[in-house]
Amino acid sequence: MKIATTSGELRAHNRVRLLRAVHDCGAARTRSQLTRDLGLARGTASVLVAGLADDELLHEEPASEHARGRPTQVPGPHPHGPLALAADVREDAWELAACELGGRVTVLEVRPHDGTPEGALAPLGEAVAAHRRRLGHRVVGVGMALPGPVRHGGLVAITHLGWRSVNVPALLGLHPHAAHRGGSEPPDLPIVGNDTAFAALAEARRGRLRGVRVGLHLHVDFDLGGVLVVDGHPLGGAGETGAEFGHMPLGGGDRPCDCGAIGCWGMDVGANALLRHAGLAYGGGRGREQAEQVLATNEEAVATVARALGRGVAALVNAHDPEVVTLSGLGAELWERAGEALLAAGEPYLMTIRRDRPPRIEGSALGWRGALLGAMESVFDAFLTTEGLELWRKNHPDQARDTPDQQNVMHSTFEGENPI
Amino acid sequence: MKIATTSGELRAHNRVRLLRAVHDCGAARTRSQLTRDLGLARGTASVLVAGLADDELLHEEPASEHARGRPTQVPGPHPHGPLALAADVREDAWELAACELGGRVTVLEVRPHDGTPEGALAPLGEAVAAHRRRLGHRVVGVGMALPGPVRHGGLVAITHLGWRSVNVPALLGLHPHAAHRGGSEPPDLPIVGNDTAFAALAEARRGRLRGVRVGLHLHVDFDLGGVLVVDGHPLGGAGETGAEFGHMPLGGGDRPCDCGAIGCWGMDVGANALLRHAGLAYGGGRGREQAEQVLATNEEAVATVARALGRGVAALVNAHDPEVVTLSGLGAELWERAGEALLAAGEPYLMTIRRDRPPRIEGSALGWRGALLGAMESVFDAFLTTEGLELWRKNHPDQARDTPDQQNVMHSTFEGENPI
DNA sequence: AGTTTATGCTCTAGCCGTGAACAAAACCCT
DNA sequence: AGGGTTTTGTTCACGGCTAGAGCATAAACT
Structure with a gap:
């Protein structure tokens, strides 16, 4: 993790730390616990949470269990918050899922394939694109696990399937788009990785x-x-x-x-x-x-x-x-x-x-889910950085800050479940 | 490296970064280069260098080569600054050296031995103790390379010499002493490590x-x-x-x-x-x-x-x-x-x-010197941290801050060479 | 209903790095 | 030799950040 050297980076850094802590504990810890664990002053935590909630990154709900004092809140994923798409491509089938901050996974699609690069990846690419359109700016990255060595840039060799040097992003049709508004490099390129490495990552974070x-x-x-x-x-x-x-x-x-x-x-x-x-x-x-x-x-x-x-x-x-x-x-x-x-x-x-x-x-x-979960974690690893959060802030539609009406609308969507 | 979360830790952090940069480049870079490389403002660098010089960690000398503008200074090891002791114990001989910030090494002793734990380590322990007495508070740690797996705490097994589970710190006579003044844990325990790992460390830093x-x-x-x-x-x-x-x-x-x-x-x-x-x-x-x-x-x-x-x-x-x-x-x-x-x-x-x-x-x-240099680097790795520098500040005799007379005395020692 | 307890919110104090203005110390050219 | 140029070191006002204290809040306990 990069280190802060100026007081400005300090704030960005603590935002990342807080979000990271929420994600790593599966959105199960209360704000007061987080404040203690991160060694922050209550006032600092207050400011940080408020800022993150403003950016639609966090949403606090009252804790279900109370101790003696004033009841505390549990920061969790915001209903309009960031989502990671993750896919696990195996030799004979693939699985696509979405995941919100904290690690709650919703499986979107499972489909068998014929083992050829095109047969496996073209439909997956379409599925990813469709869900990306549906979910819009909330998708902060796509992770993809493959059962073979993956070179930087997404060139995959799966010798036991006869894949020699398959350009996965190209077959998925997920070329990097033209420049986003904001100018910075958009996270459009999928994070392609080895299934073993992703399974290990998941095991390290949640296993x-x-x-x-x-x-x-x-x-x-x-x-x-x-x-x-x-x-x-x-x-x-x-x-x-x-x-x-x-x-x-x-x-x-x-x-x-x-x-x-x-x-x-x-x-x-x-x-x-x-x-x-x-x-x-x-x-x-x-x-x-x-x-x-x-x-x-x-x-x-x-x-x-x-x-x-x-x-x-x-x-x-x-x-x-x-x-x-x-x-x-x-x-x-x-x-x-x-x-x-x-x-x-x-x-x-x-x-x-x-x-x-x-x-x-x-x-x-994590059983057979490791690779998928690891791909998801790798997306959040890229997002939960000072750069990632800065990009979110930039590419994000303006938050309903001044208009109380929109605030109310927002609150109404909080009520119901919102399946991804 | 630990990350800063408060503005106070920021300063400590930048002190470490600056010192680390000086050490890693072998005290060969000018202050203006360091300022640019670390991305600091000139004013900040000014304050940092002054503070480190005050603590007898750095000493600036004029750069020998000038470009166009005002000549800059080269921060290097302070004549009263920290020293690392390092030893390379091989199957048939050992070597002991001292090293100052920046990596300048002075070999202190080389001696063959008979391959038994006592025969090898007792004389080395005496030599280390003697040099430590001579050099006083300047010694910030002792690193020791051994040709076998080293368990945490210094238990070494060198099966091809018949060493089964040799307690190296004990045989060296370098038990942790009673509490230092200052209270914090003193760095008296030697850092015992595997020669290969140390050679690799040296190769990574200077090879x-x-x-x-x-x-x-x-x-x-x-x-x-x-x-x-x-x-x-x-x-x-x-x-x-x-x-x-x-x-x-x-x-x-x-x-x-x-x-x-x-x-x-x-x-x-x-x-x-x-x-x-x-x-x-x-x-x-x-x-x-x-x-x-x-x-x-x-x-x-x-x-x-x-x-x-x-x-x-x-x-x-x-x-x-x-x-x-x-x-x-x-x-x-x-x-x-x-x-x-x-x-x-x-x-x-x-x-x-x-x-x-x-x-x-x-x-x-680095030829055959790798293990020794790596042991030295590992001592500086422990020292060049916020905790290490804080300890140095505490255990350090008061700097001659207010008394100009002592300042002059100090400057006179700067003149001559001071062999370690 | 009053007390206790833990938490959230607000505000001030203190520290830090930035950046601008200024001083210093060399080089370059005439 | 002297003035202009260039780069660096120093100083200081400014804005940003976190800590910590004091107060407000909301529950559980008595």
Whole structure:
């Protein structure tokens, strides 16, 4: 986070801190708690909240439970406040959702696709554009998770689907538009990222890696992704194409991988490996249901995959000394069904000092939703900055400040539910 | 870095920023440059510099080269300013140095030792204590690099020397003293760290990883250490015992390692591996000279080790996507003598997308000095914070503010050189 | 109904950085 | 040599910010 150096930046900074705190706690803390947690004076908090409410970023509601004194308010998302659109594109389907400040998610659309870049992305692009039109200026960004390495700018390579260097923003039809009014760069370009990195981000903010200084997150689906999470941030690598722990030769074999290397660990862990061990056809992002059947019925195949997973986990624990290792997607199910085999296979590969104080291993708290939630968090990460809020202020229609009539209209919309 | 939230913290913050900038550039930039780089108003810089000079943290000297206008000053270390003590403890010898703000290093002592914890650390502890007495309040911290994983609190395991869980601060005789005057926690405890992590830190601040967002640093001596450097910080892991990339099974073998695991990559890279391939005795931290002879004469052994290094580097590049890979210690020499073999061996293990834009591989800019310099940097990292500077102010003898006589005395000491 | 308690609101004091005006100290040109 | 130019350091009025105190408020407790 950038630091303030002038008294003017100070205010902008505290606005961000307050909004960030509201978002991170899921809009569940009272104003007085927030005031204490952020170390602010009550007067300062008063001014800040008033300003943010004026900008339609926050809206206070009375707290439901009271203690002794004067009842306090709970700052939450404003009914006209910022929204993040987020999509999780998998090998065989995609999901699109909207999310408001605080993290409440509304799923908008789910649709299967044929695995081609156009077949997957063109309809998604249309759906995004339609919802963006509908929601107008409230949409502050679009996040998109994809199951492969994503270069800066949205070039995606998903070798096991035959995507070589797919320009995701272009296929979505979400080119950066002409300059907004206001002049500054509009946040029109989607934030495209790796599903594993997003799942890790979600885990760090709202899952089992919350408050963890150094964690390791492994996301298992058809193949295996892994990434280190440090102080709440997944490490993306230089071109944002990190999170590829699955392509280290930790499995011991030398089978050629679709990625172009040999011996990749990821080939021995995931749905494809399950199908292979069960003697079924695999590859091309097909066979999710068969894989789940193997997972449920073929104990030997499950144990073999769990052992491969365990061996690699041990290697990564040696190298990075994480506090917690979290497993999402299939990984969580492997951990549940064959945790013993996983641990036993890793044991010989652990350093003695790691055996003395091994990291916790846990299934994800977010299940298969991680990637979607992480994409959403990344949009808010970009928005909850001094620049992001400044842009909101600029591109925002004038708030009803002077006209009391409009104030009343606004209040009337507060009454009912407003589904996104 | 902590962020400021009140106007009071603002000042403290800018003091840190200015001092940090002076330190990072090696006291080579003029005040006007610093003012521009930090985005300060000239007036603000004026006040800040005056305050820091008052606290004996900075001392301005006229710039040697002039441009057109009024000549500017160069802020540098104050003759009574803070000093960091730093030691590099290797398997067969240690080195102790002092360093002032800006990074000028004075080597104080070098001494071989017998490889036992007491034999190595007791004399070092005495030397540190003696210099600390001599230099008094100017010593703001002691940093110490050791060739093995270091747990928080200074417990070190160097398995290839038979050190199991050595309490370094205790053996140094540097227990935390009784409370300082001032009350706050004194910085008496040495900052004990892994040599690889320190070498990486030095590389990030004053070497080839400067300004690099994601880098990978590998330090090869008797064994192999490796660590990721993100935004100028080596990733320590949960218990600060990260930096152990050498203990992943990237070599392909299954030989048992001293660390308790099997198949560790580090066994195939480093002085021990060189000795082994040459058919010589190895282990116990002995044989540095023989290893250097092997390096100079036995091409086949060198190539074998370089290939093992290259294979692991490829795996790590896949996983982390670093911008630059730096090699220090023996690694730099291996790179120089057998860079081709290293690259060729790594090639098959690289993902296609990594082959398209491979990271730069470079020898360290700091040679064998990295660990020592990194230990020094870590002391300044702890000192150049709002808390560190506040402590300096408190524990500092009163500055000669009102008495002009003392001012003159001070100026007389400015004249001569003052060797540390 | 009065007391207690925690919170929200308002206003002043103190601190900080900005930016303008001025002073200083060099270089450049005639 | 001397005046103009250029860049930097210094000083100060100004606006912005947060802290903290005092007061108002609204509930729970007695």
